[in-house]
Amino acid sequence: MFTEIIAAAGVLALLTVVPGPDMAVVTRRAVSSGWRDGLRTVGGITAGLLIWGVLTVAGLAAVLAASAVAYTAVKLLGAAYLVFLGIQALVRSRKGAPPSAAVPGAAADGGSPWRTGLVSNVLNPKIAVFYTGLLPTLTPHSLPSHLGMALLVLLHATLTLVWLGGYVMVLAKARSFFGRPAVRRALDRVTGVVLIGFGLKVATADS
Template identity: 60%
Template sequence: MLTQLTAAIGVLALLTLVPGPDMAVVTRSALAAGRAAALRTAGGVVLGLLTWGLLAVVGLAALLAASAEAFLVAKILGAGYLICLGAYTLWQSRRGAPVPATSSDDPARNVGDPWLSGLTTNVLNPKIAVFYAAVLPTLAPPTMPVHWSLTLLVLIHAALTLAWLSGYALLLTRARAVFERPAVRRALDRVTGVVLIGFGLRVAAENP
């Protein structure tokens, strides 16, 4: 069991570290509204993971992964959300105005509700549903009841994600003084916007 669990944690850690839409929205929140907003966005991402985890445990995620129609709807919604978010970030970059230091912990500045941003990005990512429904059960320790083993892996994945995104957000906001320079800020906003649109297009191209 220990060997199987260690291997599962390794796979989940790699999945967590691979850059994706979740990391992009945390970057956006960190640059636009500071540490508190970035941490709330990370919390929203983790809440989305727990939502998918719950669905996987009760079997609904598998239903979504197996249904081409349901997958298509989730894919369109997720891709549309990321593309719109990226386009809005690119539009905001046209202003070129630096973020005042006093607003570094204002979660409402330019990013809306950080919790909702993180949650929506994750919940509308069909790849998470497919991973939890098709891959996660293969990582579960066979000596445990399936519901308990899946729950354990979901909680481990959520903890790894929270630690990684929170640490990334803290490192990013510590260097925020550099990012607040107008030229640097415009460049980073544009990169973030393009990355979000790119992830949206990648989600749109995903197959079940």
């Protein structure tokens, strides 16, 4: 069983470190509002994974993954939210950083960073497909299916928390650089375009 868990952890770690919408959302919030809000965003993302994990163990995520209508509805909502965040970043880059952005932990973008992370992940139906499609193949054979799935969900959430949390702290070390107005505007534009790109990719992706 230990060998199977190590192998599963390796696969989950590789999937976790691949840049995606989560990293773009965390980058935007950490740079604009400070490391505390960055970590709160990571907490929301992790909570979103746990919610999908509970739904997966309960069998509800499989229903979503199998329903074209439900999948498409969640997919379009998630895509719209990513595009909204991207447009918000582009608008912010044109206006310049508000005074609150200079204060570590200030919510320069408004709203709850934890909620931003949570919503961006809860509205990502790809996680339902990932959990119901891939995790069962990684579950240790010596464990009951629901226990093995729960273990892997907790493992994935932990890896995500550690990886993105460490990424936020790296950004914090370079805060003096990212705090420069020109750099901040450029990063807002880049993350805005990336978020919109991810949103369009999610909207047009096949289930």
